[in-house]
Amino acid sequence: MKLLVCVSKTPDTTSKISFTPDGSKFNDVGITFIMNPYDEWYALVRALELTEKSGGTVTLVNVGGPDNDQTIRKGLAIGASDAVRIDAEPKSALFIAKQIAEHARGQYYDIIFCGKESIDFNGSEVGAMVAEFLDLPFASYASKLDVSGSTATLEREIEGGVEIVEVAGPFVVSAAKGMAEQRIPNMMGIMKAKSKPFAVVPPVAFPDYAVPVKYTLPKEKTGVKLVPADDMDELVRLLHEEAKVI
Amino acid sequence: MILVFAEAVNGQFKKTAFEAVTYGNKTAQLLGNQCVVLTLGKVNNAGQLGEYGASKVYNVSDANLDSFDSQVYASVIAQAAEKLGAKVIVLAHTSTGKSLLGRLAARLNAGSVAGVKSLPDIAGGSFKVTKGVYSGKATAEYEISSDLKILSLSGNEIRPAKGGGEVAMEELHLTVPSPKTRVLQVKRQEGIVPLPEADVVVSAGRGMKGPEHWGIVEELAKVMGATTACSRPVADADWRPHHEHVGQTGLAIRPNLYVAIGISGAIQHLAGVNQSKVIVVINKDPEAPFFKAADYGVVGDLFEVVPKLTAAMKKFKAG
Numbered sequence: 001m002k003l004l005v006c007v008s009k010t011p012d013t014t015s016k017i018s019f020t021p022d023g024s025k026f027n028d029v030g031i032t033f034i035m036n037p038y039d040e041w042y043a044l045v046r047a048l049e050l051t052e053k054s055g056g057t058v059t060l061v062n063v064g065g066p067d068n069d070q071t072i073r074k075g076l077a078i079g080a081s082d083a084v085r086i087d088a089e090p091k092s093a094l095f096i097a098k099q100i101a102e103h104a105r106g107q108y109y110d111i112i113f114c115g116k117e118s119i120d121f122n123g124s125e126v127g128a129m130v131a132e133f134l135d136l137p138f139a140s141y142a143s144k145l146d147v148s149g150s151t152a153t154l155e156r157e158i159e160g161g162v163e164i165v166e167v168a169g170p171f172v173v174s175a176a177k178g179m180a181e182q183r184i185p186n187m188m189g190i191m192k193a194k195s196k197p198f199a200v201v202p203p204v205a206f207p208d209y210a211v212p213v214k215y216t217l218p219k220e221k222t223g224v225k226l227v228p229a230d231d232m233d234e235l236v237r238l239l240h241e242e243a244k245v246i
Numbered sequence: 247m248i249l250v251f252a253e254a255v256n257g258q259f260k261k262t263a264f265e266a267v268t269y270g271n272k273t274a275q276l277l278g279n280q281c282v283v284l285t286l287g288k289v290n291n292a293g294q295l296g297e298y299g300a301s302k303v304y305n306v307s308d309a310n311l312d313s314f315d316s317q318v319y320a321s322v323i324a325q326a327a328e329k330l331g332a333k334v335i336v337l338a339h340t341s342t343g344k345s346l347l348g349r350l351a352a353r354l355n356a357g358s359v360a361g362v363k364s365l366p367d368i369a370g371g372s373f374k375v376t377k378g379v380y381s382g383k384a385t386a387e388y389e390i391s392s393d394l395k396i397l398s399l400s401g402n403e404i405r406p407a408k409g410g411g412e413v414a415m416e417e418l419h420l421t422v423p424s425p426k427t428r429v430l431q432v433k434r435q436e437g438i439v440p441l442p443e444a445d446v447v448v449s450a451g452r453g454m455k456g457p458e459h460w461g462i463v464e465e466l467a468k469v470m471g472a473t474t475a476c477s478r479p480v481a482d483a484d485w486r487p488h489h490e491h492v493g494q495t496g497l498a499i500r501p502n503l504y505v506a507i508g509i510s511g512a513i514q515h516l517a518g519v520n521q522s523k524v525i526v527v528i529n530k531d532p533e534a535p536f537f538k539a540a541d542y543g544v545v546g547d548l549f550e551v552v553p554k555l556t557a558a559m560k561k562f563k564a565g
C-alpha cells in the first residue's frame with residue numbers, strides 16, 4: 001500500500017492565543033508548536049498500522065516553510081517512510097490543497113489521509129479539496145478505517161450517530177478520534193528519522209481567494225453571578241428572566 | 247443570485263437548513279439579489295423553505311442522491327450553481343456541508359470560508375465574513391476576493407426567521423454521476439437532538455465519580471429538553487459514549503445554554519464550549535477555572551445541587 005499523510009503544524013492545545021496589536025497576525029511569541037493532533041494521533045498512526053500489517057510506505061506531505069521541519073521530523077520518528085515539504089507560506093486552504101494535489105497526482109497513492117481539521121483554522125476543508133482536485137471519493141470524519149483487498153470500510157461521524165461506508169479504489173479520508181491511538185516516538189525512531197528521505201520542493205503558482213485579514217479575541221465575561229447552592233429556584237428565575245434562555 | 251443547499255435528513259429539513267435559508271435570504275437582501283434553494287434526493291415539504299425566504303426551491307431527484315456521497319452531491323450542486331448563475335453558495339456547517347464546502351471550492355475555483363458566524367460585510371465593495379478560529383479561542387475576519395463565494399454557516403448563529411410564504415418546488419434536470427462510495431448503514435439515535443443542533447446542553451465531567459451516577463444528569467436534561475454531553479476523560483473512560491465528548495478534540499458546540507456539572511474547565515474543554523451564549527457552572531471547588539468563563543455559578547456538591555435544580559426546573563415547567 002502506498003499511503004500519503006498530510007500534516008500541519010499548529011499551536012499546542014494549551015496555548016494562550018494572542019495577536020499583534022493591529023489584529024492582523026497571530027502572535028507566536030512563547031508559543032509551542034506541535035503536529036496537528038488529528039494528523040498525528042489518528043491519520044498518521046492508522047496509516048502506519050495499515051502498512052505494518054500489509055506492507056507499503058507512508059509518505060508525509062506538508063505545505064510550509066522551514067519552521068515546519070521539526071514537525072515533519074517528528075512524523076518520520078513516529079514511523080513514516082519519507083517526507084515532502086512544499087516550500088511556501090500558505091495563506092488559504094485551497095492553495096494548500098492545490099499543492100498537495102499536484103504532489104499526489106501521478107504518484108497513485110492508495111489512500112490520502114488528513115486530520116478531520118486543524119486546531120488553528122478549524123476549516124475541515126483541505127481533504128475535500130484534495131479529493132476534488134484529484135477526482136477521488138472522500139470519506140470525512142472517519143473514526144474507524146479497515147482495509148481488505150482494494151475495498152475499505154469506514155465509520156463516519158455524522159450528527160447524532162455514525163454512518164458506515166464502503167469505498168473501492170483510491171480515496172481521501174479525514175481522520176477523527178477513535179481511528180487510532182497516539183504513539184510516542186522512541187529513541188530508535190528519532191535516530192532513524194535523521195536519515196530518511198526528506199524532499200523540499202517548490203510550490204506551483206496558485207491564487208489565494210479567501211484569507212484572514214483581522215483577528216479578535218472574545219470579550220471577557222463580565223464576571224460570574226453566584227447563586228446559593230440551596231436556592232435553585234433563583235437560578236431558574238435568572239435563566240428565565242435575566243438570561244432568557246429557558 | 248444566492249444559492250442555498252438545504253440538506254434533508256431522511257427527507258426532513260432540520261433547523262440547520264432553516265438557518266442556512268434565513269442566512270441566504272439576508273445575504274440576498276444585502277446584495278440586492280434573490281435567494282434560491284436547492285434540495286437533493288427525496289424531500290418532504292420543501293415548499294416550507296419559502297417561509298424562510300427562498301424565492302424558489304429546486305429539487306434534483308435521482309436514486310443516486312438518496313444517500314450521501316460528497317463527490318456526487320458536489321457535482322450536482324456545482325452544476326446547479328453554474329446553470330443558475332450563483333454569486334454566493336451557502337451550506338450548513340454540518341458533517342455533510344463540511345464535506346461539500348472544500349469540494350465545491352476546488353471544483354468551481356472559488357474562495358470558501360468554513361463555519362461562518364456573521365452576515366457578509368460588503369462595505370467598500372469587499373466581501374468579509376467572520377468565523378471562529380483556534381478552536382473557539384478567537385474570531386477571524388476573512389476577505390473573499392473571487393467572484394463566486396462559498397460559505398458554510400455555523401449552527402446556532404442565526405435564528406431561523408419566517409416571513410415569506412410557501413413556494414412551489416420545481417424539478418431541475420442535471421447529470422447525476424454514480425457514487426464511488428456505498429453507504430452500508432446509518433446508525434442514528436432517534437428522538438435526541440444531536441449536540442451541534444441543541445439549544446440547551448447539560449454536560450458532566452469527572453466530578454460525577456462514575457457512570458452509575460448519570461441518572462441525575464439525564465433527569466435534569468430531560469426536564470430541560472436538553473441534550474447531554476461530557477468532558478473528554480469521561481468519554482475516554484467509557485463512562486459515556488464518545489459522541490458526547492465536547493472540547494478541543496471533541497465536538498465544538500454553541501448552544502444557548504450550557505450547564506457544566508463537575509467539570510473543571512480546562513482550556514481544551516473550554517475551547518469547545520465557550521461560544522455558548524450562557525454558561526452555568528456547578529462545581530464544589532470555588533477555585534475551579536470554569537467559573538471564570540461562566541455567567542452563573544453554583545458552588546456546591548453536585549449530588550445535592552443537581553436534584554434541586556431538577557426539582558426547581560420541574561416546578562418552573564409546570565408553570
Ligand SMILES: Cc1cc2nc3c(=O)[nH]c(=O)nc-3n(C[C@H](O)[C@H](O)[C@H](O)COP(=O)(O)OP(=O)(O)OC[C@H]3O[C@@H](n4cnc5c(N)ncnc54)[C@H](O)[C@@H]3O)c2cc1C
Pocket residue numbers: 013037450451452453454476477478479480491492493494495496507508509510511512513514515518528529530531534546547548549
Ligand atoms: C491535547 C489535549 C486535548 C484535550 N481535549 C479535551 C477535550 O476536547 N475536551 C475535554 O473535556 N478535555 C480535553 N482535554 C483534557 C482536559 O485538559 C482536562 O483534563 C479535562 O477536560 C478534565 O475533565 P473534567 O473537568 O471532567 O475532570 P477534572 O479536571 O478531574 O475535574 C472534575 C471537576 O469536578 C469537580 N467535582 C468533583 N466532585 C464534585 C462534586 N461532588 N460536586 C461538584 N463538583 C465536583 C472538581 O472540583 C473538578 O473541578 C484535553 C487535553 C489535552 C492534553
